[in-house]
Amino acid sequence: MNIVWATSEAAPYAKTGGLADVSYSLPYALAENGHNVSVFMPYYPQVMAEKCDDTEVVGELLGVPLGDGNEEWGQIRQHKINENLSFYFIEHHKYFDRPKLYDWDGQEYTDNAERFIFLSRAIMQAVLALDIKVDVLHANDWHTSLCSVYLKSSLYNGFDNFSKTKSVVTIHNIGYQGVFPKSNLFWTGLGWDYFNVHCLEFYDQVNFLKAGVMTADMVTTVSPTYAEEILSPEYSFNLEQPLQHRAVQGKLRGIINGIDIQEWNPETDKLIPHNFSHTDLTGKALCKMELQKEFGLEVRADVPLYGVVSRLATQKGLDVFIECIDSMLKEDDVQFVIIGSGEKWQENALADYAKAYPGKFGAFIGYSNKIAHMVEAGADFFVMPSRYEPCGLNQMYSMKYGTVPIVRSTGGLEDTVNNYSAANIDAATGFKFYDLYPAALRDTMRWAASVYRNDKPAFAKIIKNGMTTDFSWHHTAEEYEELYQHANTRF
Template sequence: MNIVWATSEAAPYAKTGGLADVSYSLPYALAENGHNVSVFMPYYPQVMGEKCADTELVYDLLGVPLGDGNEQWARIRQHKINENLSFYFIECDRYFDRPKLYDWGGSEYSDNAERFIFLSRAIMQAVLALDIEADVLHANDWHTALCNVYLKSHLYDSFDNFANTKSVMTIHNIGYQGVFNKSNLYWTGLGWDYFNFQCLEFYDQMNFLKAGVLTADIVTTVSPTYAEEILSREYGFGLQNSLQHRAVQGKLRGILNGIDIHEWNPETDELIPENYSLTELAGKAVCKAALQEEFGLDVKADVPVYGVVSRLADQKGLDVFIECIDEMLKEDNVQFVVVGSGEQWQEEALSNYSRIYPGKFGCYIGYSNKLAHMVEAGADFFVMPSRYEPCGLNQMYSMRYGTIPIVRSTGGLEDTVNNYSASNINKATGFKFYDLYPDALRGTMRWAGLIYHHDKAAIEKMATNGMKIDFSWHHTAVEYEELYQHAKSRF
């Protein structure tokens, strides 16, 4: 199949979150399976840095209609990965030559609606310019959701390139929807007949994600449980009715993301002090000691280390973590390491813990890929108390490294972690809790610590159970192949 993948970011070119990881790894896996995949994204010269040198100009003067008869001009750059996979970059400095992708100084760019209307329209124009006959148009999150609207609109439904195209809309995080003032409809080139409850209209504003959800042939999310959760008011963020409509039609599905098993591999990882494997685990103890030393903790092999690598944001539940660990630090024989940044009050609270409890608590405010790998390899437990988690990657990284996850049962965390019990020890890979309260999280961490101190065999069994699971993108790619074929045959 000829697959057009539309995204606002992809690693290693530009990344703010999991969308970027998916937008490289899944197209790569699909290409390995023999499909022709063209990934379209913006060209961010200030963000991409040295990666700009990997691109070459393949199309000059791409006309992109914007507004009422106006036209912006762009160029198309390409980085060809292999015969089946190419990344195409929409170059337009007016919209994308900026220091960050979506915001600056804590505020979103005031012209984000115009920027990403332009991106969606430019992708459609680029497909025509490069003469790609698309079997599948796969849009991701709100930034490219309008591609699905354009595909079904009078502006593109007469082109042969799109004559047999089926559209897929993937929601990576429904908390971000692209809601803007309705005056921005002007930039789309679409008429006011598209501003209705079955398309763009959302409480008298424009909602890009809603429009993509309601016009796509199939809607997906990044885990099966998250696909169920977003049908509720609690997790639907106002789109639950639209999603229930697609679910009743049989057009909503959750497919679990994979992870990069080459980057995250304890046998070959160059960022950890000692490599180890499922059959030779001795190196993990070396990694633990190095982690303790790195964070200024007492180097003790018999103390459980709880690790966190996370954005310090409401979604991640770190406010509850911060509230509940003070009692453990005072009373328990435990250690914590945290790598993360985000809300200022959380950064300050974590920094205070490192001053109050030297030797037991260490943190790094910011993000360090090396430290992230060291935490995954050196910690005994990895804590993820998320309020909601569409998929989550760190729990899968942790299991691959023999580090036992402690998670709230939500979204992809529910789908990937098998809860511990004495009767389930042959399948157990971690510890789960359900209610996001300090007592629940603290009790679960203490439960894990109790097993750590008194049942080493169970801890080792859980660690090796996790290391045996294949979280590669191969499985995800096969499921999407089946989904694409289903769309082509049914709709």
């Protein structure tokens, strides 16, 4: 198949979250399976830095209609990975030559609607300019969801390049939908007949993600449980009715993400001080010692060490974590290390814990890829108390590194972690709790510590189960191949 992948970010070029990881790894896996994959994204010169040198201009200047017939002019840059996979970058400095992708100093760019309308339209124009005959147009999140609308519109449905194209829209996080004043419809080049309940209209505003959901041939999310959760008002951010409509039609599916098993491999990881495998955990014990030193903790092999790497945001449930650990630090023989940044009050609370409990609690406010790898390799437990988690990657990284996840049962955390019990020891890979209350999280962390101390054979089995689970993109790619075929044969 000829697959066009539309995204606002992809690692290693530009990244703010998991979308970037998916937008490289899944196209790569699909290309390995023999498909021709073209990934389109913006060219961010200030963000991409030395990666800019990997790109070269292809084709002529690209005219992109915007508004009432006026054209913006850009360029297409290419980085060819292999015969089956190319990354194409839409270069337009007015919209994309900025220090960050979506916001500055916590404030979204005021022209974000215009920027990503331009991106979606530019991707459609670039496909024509490069003469790609598209079998599947796969848009991701609100930033490129308009591609699905354009595909069905009279602006593009008459071109041979799109005559056999089916569209897929993937929701990576429904908390972000691209909702803007309806005056922005002007920039799309679409008529007011698209401003209706079956497309762009959303409480008298435009909603780009909703429009993509309503027009795509298939809609996916990044885990089966999240696909169920977003059908309810609690998780849908007011989009439950359009999603229920698509689910009834059989057009909504959840497919779990994979992880990059080249980067996240304890046997070869160059960012950790000692390598190890599920057959020889000697290196993991040494990594724990180095992690304790890194955070100024008491160096001990016998103390349970809990790790956290997370955005400090309401979604991640770190407010509950902060509330529940005070009594553990006072009463229990435990240690914590955390890497994160975000809400100021959470940053301050973690810094206060580090001052109040030296030797037991360490905090790194910010992000370091090296230290994140050290936490995954050196901690005994990894804590993820998310309010909602579309997929989650850290729980899978943790299991590959023999670090047992403690998670709230939601979204991808529910789908990827098998809860421990004596009866389930052959499949168990972690510990789950269900109600997001401080006592529930605290009791689960204490339960995990009890197994760690008092049932070492069971704990060793949990570690081995996690380390030998296959989280590669191979399975995810196969599921998407089946979904693409489903979209092409059914509709």
